[in-house]
Amino acid sequence: MADASQRRGRWRGGGAARPRGWCCSFAGVPPSPDHRSLPSEASVPAAASPAAGGGGGGGGRKLPPKSPSSLSSFQGSPASSRLAGLGGLIDPRRILSPGRVSPIDPDESFPLPPPSPLSLPMPPPAEEVEDLVSTEQAAPASVVVPLVSVREDDGGNEAMDLRLSMRGRDGRCLTMELESGVLFGSSSFFADMAPDMGFTTNGGGSTGKRIEVDGVENVEAFKTAVELMYEPEPVRWLATAGVSRAIDVLEVSSSIMFDNGIKACLTYIEAAPWNESEEEKLKNLFARCTFDEAISQDVLARLRPNSQISSEDLIVHLIQSVTSSTNSGARKDMQSLVNGLLSKSSLYQKDFAGLNKESIYRICHSYFGKLVDLFEEATESANHTAQLSLATQSKPVIERISLQTENLYWLFEILVNNDMAEEFVELWAMQDRLIVMHPRASPMIRYELSRISASVFIALGKGRVQCRGELRSLLFYGWFGPMLLDFGWLQRCSKGLDVRSLEENIGQALLTLSLKQQQFMFEEWFQCFASRGADCPNLTRSFQVWWRRSFVRSSVETRR
Numbered sequence: 161m162a163d164a165s166q167r168r169g170r171w172r173g174g175g176a177a178r179p180r181g182w183c184c185s186f187a188g189v190p191p192s193p194d195h196r197s198l199p200s201e202a203s204v205p206a207a208a209s210p211a212a213g214g215g216g217g218g219g220g221r222k223l224p225p226k227s228p229s230s231l232s233s234f235q236g237s238p239a240s241s242r243l244a245g246l247g248g249l250i251d252p253r254r255i256l257s258p259g260r261v262s263p264i265d266p267d268e269s270f271p272l273p274p275p276s277p278l279s280l281p282m283p284p285p286a287e288e289v290e291d292l293v294s295t296e297q298a299a300p301a302s303v304v305v306p307l308v309s310v311r312e313d314d315g316g317n318e319a320m321d322l323r324l325s326m327r328g329r330d331g332r333c334l335t336m337e338l339e340s341g342v343l344f345g346s347s348s349f350f351a352d353m354a355p356d357m358g359f360t361t362n363g364g365g366s367t368g369k370r371i372e373v374d375g376v377e378n379v380e381a382f383k384t385a386v387e388l389m390y391e392p393e394p395v396r397w398l399a400t401a402g403v404s405r406a407i408d409v410l411e412v413s414s415s416i417m418f419d420n421g422i423k424a425c426l427t428y429i430e431a432a433p434w435n436e437s438e439e440e441k442l443k444n445l446f447a448r449c450t451f452d453e454a455i456s457q458d459v460l461a462r463l464r465p466n467s468q469i470s471s472e473d474l475i476v477h478l479i480q481s482v483t484s485s486t487n488s489g490a491r492k493d494m495q496s497l498v499n500g501l502l503s504k505s506s507l508y509q510k511d512f513a514g515l516n517k518e519s520i521y522r523i524c525h526s527y528f529g530k531l532v533d534l535f536e537e538a539t540e541s542a543n544h545t546a547q548l549s550l551a552t553q554s555k556p557v558i559e560r561i562s563l564q565t566e567n568l569y570w571l572f573e574i575l576v577n578n579d580m581a582e583e584f585v586e587l588w589a590m591q592d593r594l595i596v597m598h599p600r601a602s603p604m605i606r607y608e609l610s611r612i613s614a615s616v617f618i619a620l621g622k623g624r625v626q627c628r629g630e631l632r633s634l635l636f637y638g639w640f641g642p643m644l645l646d647f648g649w650l651q652r653c654s655k656g657l658d659v660r661s662l663e664e665n666i667g668q669a670l671l672t673l674s675l676k677q678q679q680f681m682f683e684e685w686f687q688c689f690a691s692r693g694a695d696c697p698n699l700t701r702s703f704q705v706w707w708r709r710s711f712v713r714s715s716v717e718t719r720r
Contacts, residue, residue, distance in 0.1 A: 621665025
């Protein structure tokens with residue numbers, strides 16, 4: 161409080177008048193018709209006769225002996241304190257303490273009124289009703305304005321000529337002593353009460369008034385908004401409070417029409433970074449309240465996207481940027497980022513419209529064309545010696561082939577995750593030029609093609625891609641043999657490929673063909689496995705399934 165007083169002194173400067181400070185009291189609920197104080201000792205009537213005092217002298221009153229009646233015992237018990245407000249059943253002299261309660265039975269001088277049934281609260285006195293001011297101010301329909309009443313108060317500090325009492329919905333109470341001129345000059349909501357209270361709009365003309373605000377949603381935010389009226393640098397003060405608290409103060413400032421507070425809150429919120437919970441909180445507030453566009457447009461620009469490009473096209477641009485990158489480390493990081501954006505379990509999938517399928521396949525067609533051109537460059541010489549020389553001197557060509565196959569491998573994963581990969585399988589099955597050039601290329605180059613074939617076979621074996629039968633047979637007739645030749649290279653240079661998964665799922669994919677086509681493929685595999693051993697995929701389990709389906713089951717049916 162001392163620091164705040166010094167700041168206000170420096171703000172006003174010299175002998176200029178400055179608004180009075182405020183203070184808060186948590187001592188308890190202020191006096192009101194619903195909370196009457198206990199009668200003082202002076203109000204207790206004297207004894208009926210000197211004999212009643214027992215001749216003790218000194219003018220003191222002696223209490224009568226305790227009554228054995230059950231009624232007084234009940235009224236003195238702790239359980240009866242819950243009925244304190246019901247018809248005056250509790251003796252006003254009863255001592256309440258946080259510890260043990262010692263009941264005091266009434267005497268003849270304090271006759272107990274008969275118990276009264278539960279009834280509605282008594283209305284306030286007529287003079288208080290006349291001071292009651294209804295506060296149906298013009299506020300946004302979604303903002304709940306608390307009930308406000310104006311009452312006479314008992315003097316107090318003349319400099320602090322107004323008391324503001326707040327009661328929250330949770331029962332919390334708070335009283336602030338204020339200089340009315342600052343409050344009425346800052347808030348149109350409170351300024352409209354000035355004439356009815358006997359104040360002028362600058363705060364003069366009356367003393368001893370109290371405003372009671374009941375049903376406050378957030379007492380702390382309401383108190384902070386009032387404090388902000390007395391701050392010389394509100395934006396700097398909000399910076400120490402944080403974004404979440406500033407949003408609460410913004411809502412209260414809007415409900416009490418505190419224009420400078422609204423402007424200060426929006427200025428700070430626009431310049432401060434938000435976390436996701438604060439962003440959602442701010443969106444909810446803007447959905448319920450309306451602010452002047454001139455001061456809120458900067459905050460709205462951060463809340464509401466106004467981009468001319470759709471998310472689908474933007475994803476395509478990001479994919480093109482990743483595939484054209486030549487930095488391997490950056491490519492992996494960007495691929496992980498794009499995969500996270502496209503993941504169905506991602507937080508960013510709430511309003512994502514999906515991929516532009518035509519744009520993605522346009523990129524795939526371009527990379528297939530580049531891959532064909534690179535293989536033609538790598539296999540342009542029919543002389544084996546010249547080809548080896550070219551392979552040793554054309555490292556950039558190898559890198560470019562590896563880059564294009566990596567791009568196609570990643571694009572296929574994206575298409576599979578978004579259930580768009582059937583057309584890719586068809587494109588790969590119809591790459592006749594690459595199939596023809598495969599045996600003529602160096603193993604260190606051609607095995608890159610088998611990495612793409614392996615990813616397609618795994619997707620088919622897991623059932624993540626469903627294709628018609630003739631397309632599956634076309635794929636196996638074209639790429640099953642080349643993959644058998646390159647399996648040893650795939651084991652040594654897997655580049656993230658799960659070879660065990662490949663062996664299991666290529667067998668499962670083979671079993672989706674017709675039995676006649678399966679026989680042709682398994683015969684080719686059997687010859688390769690017999691000659692190359694570990695450099696050939698182990699499809700023994702799938703071979704046994706095919707054999708049982710083709711011969712064992714058919715022979716049993718023949719005997720029947």
